[in-house]
Amino acid sequence: MTEAARALPARELTSLGRMRWSDVPAPVLDERLSSVLLENITARISVVDRRHCYLYANRETLDFLGRPASEVIGRHLSEVVGDAAYAGYRLLAERVFSGEALRLEGWVDYPGRGARYLRETFIPYGPGDGPIEVVAVFGRDYTDLKLREQELADKLAQLHTSEALKSAIVDHALAALITTDDTGRIVEFNPSAEAMFQRERSDVVGRAVSAVVMPERFRAMHEAGMRRMQAGGEARVLGKRMQLHALRADGAEFPIEMVLWRTDIGGEAFYTASMVDVTEAHDAAREIERQREALRQTEKLGAMGSLLAGVAHELNNPLAIVMGRASLLEEKCEHLPELRADAQRIREAAERCGRIVRTFLNMARSRPSQRGPVALNEMVRAAADMLQYGYRTHGIELELRLAEALPAVIADGDQIGQVVMNLLVNAQQALAGREGERRVRVQTGIEQRREDREPRVWLRVADNGPGVLPAARERVFEPFFTTKAEGMGTGLGLAVSRSLARDHGGDLSLEPRPAEGGASFRLSLPISGQAEAETIPAPLPEPGAPLQARVLVVDDEAELAELMRDMLEGAGYEVATAESGAVALEMLATARFDAIVSDLRMPDMDGAGLWREVTARHPLLARCMLFVTGDTLSPGAREFLRSARCASLDKPFSKADLLAKVAVMLD
Ligand SMILES: Nc1ncnc2c1ncn2[C@@H]1O[C@H](COP(=O)(O)OP(=O)(O)OP(=O)(O)O)[C@@H](O)[C@H]1O
Ligand SMILES: [Mg+2]
Structure with a gap:
C-alpha cells in the first residue's frame, strides 16, 4: 500500500444537483432482464432506506463486502460497513434524502478490506413529488488503478531526480x-x-x-x-x-x-x-625535463669551475713572477729599445693571462656579494681577453668603444663581470649561424637622466646576428627561456644577469631592434656617491719618488720576495726581506720600518698572526701593512682583512699595482 493510501486524505464530495430517481423515464426493460443486468454489472449497486438499512445490494456489492445477502439486506449500514465508513455516509445522508444527488470520491477505510479508493454516486428516489424514500448507491473501486498511478508517479519523480542529477554531472x-x-x-x-x-x-x-x-x-x-x-x-x-x-x-x-x-x-x-x-601536463613534463637538463649543466659547470679555480690559483705565483720580472726587465732595457719592446710584450701577455685567471676565479667562486669600486671598462677588457680565442676562431670582429675616464661604480666586480660575460657569450652564439661579416660592438658611457639622483654608467653589447623575434623580446629574461639546442643553453644567462643588475639598482634591457639588424642589450648601473670622484685608471704616484721609506717584505716564496724587493727598490724604497713571520718579528725588534708587505698564507706564522703581533708591539706600524693574497680567499682570511682594515693586493700584480698600494699606505 502506498503512502498516499495510508494517509487517507478526505474524500472529495461533488454535488450533482437536484434530481430524483423518479425523474427517470419509465423502464422499457422487463423486470427479469433488469435484475439480470443489475446482478452482472461490474459496478456496485445498492439501495438504502431512510433508516439507513440496506434494501438491496447486487452481487458486486456483496462480493466487495465479503458477506452473503442474508447478512446485508435489512441490516443497518454501520453494522455492515463499520462505524468509521458509516460516519462518512451519515453526514451526507440528510442532503441526499432531501433530494440532492451527490458523488463521493477518494480513499476510505473498510473493515477487513483496508484502504480503498472508491467513487460512489448517491441518487435520491421518491415517487412523484412525495418524500425521498430510498437512495440508490452506485460505486466503483479504483484502488488498483490509483495504486498503479501512484507507483508510476513515484517512478517518474525518481526518474526526474536521477535525470536532473545526471545532467548536473554532465553539465559541470x-x-x-x-x-x-x-x-x-x-x-x-x-x-x-x-x-x-x-x-x-x-x-x-x-x-x-x-x-x-x-x-x-x-x-x-x-x-x-x-x-x-x-x-x-x-x-x-x-x-x-x-x-x-x-x-x-x-x-x-x-x-x-x-x-x-x-x-x-x-x-x-x-x-x-x-x-x-593534457596540454599543460605535457608542457609541465617537458619543462621538468628541461630544468633537469639545466641542473645537470649547472652541476657540470660547477665541477669544472672548481677544477679550473684550482688550476688558476696554482698559476698565480709563477704568473706574478713572469709579470714582475718582465716589467723590471723593461726598465733595465731603457737604452735597448728592441729588448725593451720584447720585455713589454712578455709583460702584456702575462697581464692578459692574469686577467683570464682572475675572471675564472671570479666565476668559480661562490661567495656572498662583496661591493667595492669596479671599473666597468676593466670588466669588459677582462671578458674580451677571456673570449678572445672563441671570437677569433668564429671570425667575429670585437670592437671596443670604451668611454675614457669612466667613473667606477660601487658594485660586486665578480657579478658585473658575469653579466658582461653572459652578454658577450650570447652575442657570439647568436652570430654562429651568420654568413658574411660577424661583428660585436661593446660601448660604455655615462649618462645623467633627469629622473635619477646620480649619474649612471652604461654598457651596450650589440651584434649583427639574427636579433630577437618580437614574440620573444620579454621572454628572453625569463629563467629557462632558451632557443638554443639541448645542451647548448640553459636559458639562465639573461635572467641571472638582469636580477644581478637590479640588485645593484641598475637594469638590463633589450634595446629596440637597431636599424642595421641584430640584437643590442644595455646594462646600466648607478654610481654610488663615494665612487663618483674616483676615475679609472687611478692616478699612480710617480715611480721612484724619493720616499726613502723602509719596507719589510715577508714571503715564504723567495722568488716572490725577491721580485717585490726589486720592484720597490727600483722605486727608491729601502727594502729588507724575511722568509717567515717569526723572522720578520725578529727584524722588527732591531730595526725601524715604515711599512710591511706580507704574504697572507705562510707556513709557520701566517699574515694574520704577524698582524696581531705587530699590533701588540708596534701599533703605529700595524696600520701600514699590505697583504698579498692568492685569489681563493678563505672566509676567515676575508673576514680578517675586513676587520683589520688592512690593504690587500691580489696576485698576480703589476709593478704599478704594488707601488700604488704602498704609496697610498705610506701617505
Ligand atoms: N644576442 C642575441 N641575439 C639573439 N638572441 C639572443 C641574444 N641573446 C639572447 N638571445 C635569446 O635569448 C635567449 C635567452 O638567453 P639566455 O642567455 O638567458 O639563455 P641561453 O643563452 O639560451 O642559455 P645560457 O645563457 O643559460 O647558457 C636565448 O636562447 C636567445 O634566444
Ligand atoms: Mg646565454
Whole structure:
C-alpha cells in the first residue's frame, strides 16, 4: 500500500444537483432482464432506506463486502460497513434524502478490506413529488488503478531526480563529454566540450564527430572503426585510456586523454567519449625535463669551475713572477729599445693571462656579494681577453668603444663581470649561424637622466646576428627561456644577469631592434656617491719618488720576495726581506720600518698572526701593512682583512699595482 493510501486524505464530495430517481423515464426493460443486468454489472449497486438499512445490494456489492445477502439486506449500514465508513455516509445522508444527488470520491477505510479508493454516486428516489424514500448507491473501486498511478508517479519523480542529477554531472563535469549514435553523429556535447573545442552545442549536434573534433589525418581511420563496430566487429578501443590529438575550432591541435564507452538504449548503440586536455601536463613534463637538463649543466659547470679555480690559483705565483720580472726587465732595457719592446710584450701577455685567471676565479667562486669600486671598462677588457680565442676562431670582429675616464661604480666586480660575460657569450652564439661579416660592438658611457639622483654608467653589447623575434623580446629574461639546442643553453644567462643588475639598482634591457639588424642589450648601473670622484685608471704616484721609506717584505716564496724587493727598490724604497713571520718579528725588534708587505698564507706564522703581533708591539706600524693574497680567499682570511682594515693586493700584480698600494699606505 502506498503512502498516499495510508494517509487517507478526505474524500472529495461533488454535488450533482437536484434530481430524483423518479425523474427517470419509465423502464422499457422487463423486470427479469433488469435484475439480470443489475446482478452482472461490474459496478456496485445498492439501495438504502431512510433508516439507513440496506434494501438491496447486487452481487458486486456483496462480493466487495465479503458477506452473503442474508447478512446485508435489512441490516443497518454501520453494522455492515463499520462505524468509521458509516460516519462518512451519515453526514451526507440528510442532503441526499432531501433530494440532492451527490458523488463521493477518494480513499476510505473498510473493515477487513483496508484502504480503498472508491467513487460512489448517491441518487435520491421518491415517487412523484412525495418524500425521498430510498437512495440508490452506485460505486466503483479504483484502488488498483490509483495504486498503479501512484507507483508510476513515484517512478517518474525518481526518474526526474536521477535525470536532473545526471545532467548536473554532465553539465559541470571537468571532462569534455561527447556522445554519438552508431553512425558517429553527435547527439550530446557538454559545456566542457564546448569550452575545449570552442564550439557551440547547437552547431555540432547532428554532425559527424570526426569532422568536428579530429585532425584530418585521423578521420578515415575513425570512420573505418565506426563501420567495423556497426557491422558487429570487435570494439578494440572501448574502455581504454588513449592519448590522442584533437582539433579546436581555430584549427589548433592539442593532446588529449580519452576513454570511450558504449551504451545500448532501446536496441540502439551510443558511444560516449570522456576527454581531458593534457596540454599543460605535457608542457609541465617537458619543462621538468628541461630544468633537469639545466641542473645537470649547472652541476657540470660547477665541477669544472672548481677544477679550473684550482688550476688558476696554482698559476698565480709563477704568473706574478713572469709579470714582475718582465716589467723590471723593461726598465733595465731603457737604452735597448728592441729588448725593451720584447720585455713589454712578455709583460702584456702575462697581464692578459692574469686577467683570464682572475675572471675564472671570479666565476668559480661562490661567495656572498662583496661591493667595492669596479671599473666597468676593466670588466669588459677582462671578458674580451677571456673570449678572445672563441671570437677569433668564429671570425667575429670585437670592437671596443670604451668611454675614457669612466667613473667606477660601487658594485660586486665578480657579478658585473658575469653579466658582461653572459652578454658577450650570447652575442657570439647568436652570430654562429651568420654568413658574411660577424661583428660585436661593446660601448660604455655615462649618462645623467633627469629622473635619477646620480649619474649612471652604461654598457651596450650589440651584434649583427639574427636579433630577437618580437614574440620573444620579454621572454628572453625569463629563467629557462632558451632557443638554443639541448645542451647548448640553459636559458639562465639573461635572467641571472638582469636580477644581478637590479640588485645593484641598475637594469638590463633589450634595446629596440637597431636599424642595421641584430640584437643590442644595455646594462646600466648607478654610481654610488663615494665612487663618483674616483676615475679609472687611478692616478699612480710617480715611480721612484724619493720616499726613502723602509719596507719589510715577508714571503715564504723567495722568488716572490725577491721580485717585490726589486720592484720597490727600483722605486727608491729601502727594502729588507724575511722568509717567515717569526723572522720578520725578529727584524722588527732591531730595526725601524715604515711599512710591511706580507704574504697572507705562510707556513709557520701566517699574515694574520704577524698582524696581531705587530699590533701588540708596534701599533703605529700595524696600520701600514699590505697583504698579498692568492685569489681563493678563505672566509676567515676575508673576514680578517675586513676587520683589520688592512690593504690587500691580489696576485698576480703589476709593478704599478704594488707601488700604488704602498704609496697610498705610506701617505
Ligand atoms: N644576442 C642575441 N641575439 C639573439 N638572441 C639572443 C641574444 N641573446 C639572447 N638571445 C635569446 O635569448 C635567449 C635567452 O638567453 P639566455 O642567455 O638567458 O639563455 P641561453 O643563452 O639560451 O642559455 P645560457 O645563457 O643559460 O647558457 C636565448 O636562447 C636567445 O634566444
Ligand atoms: Mg646565454
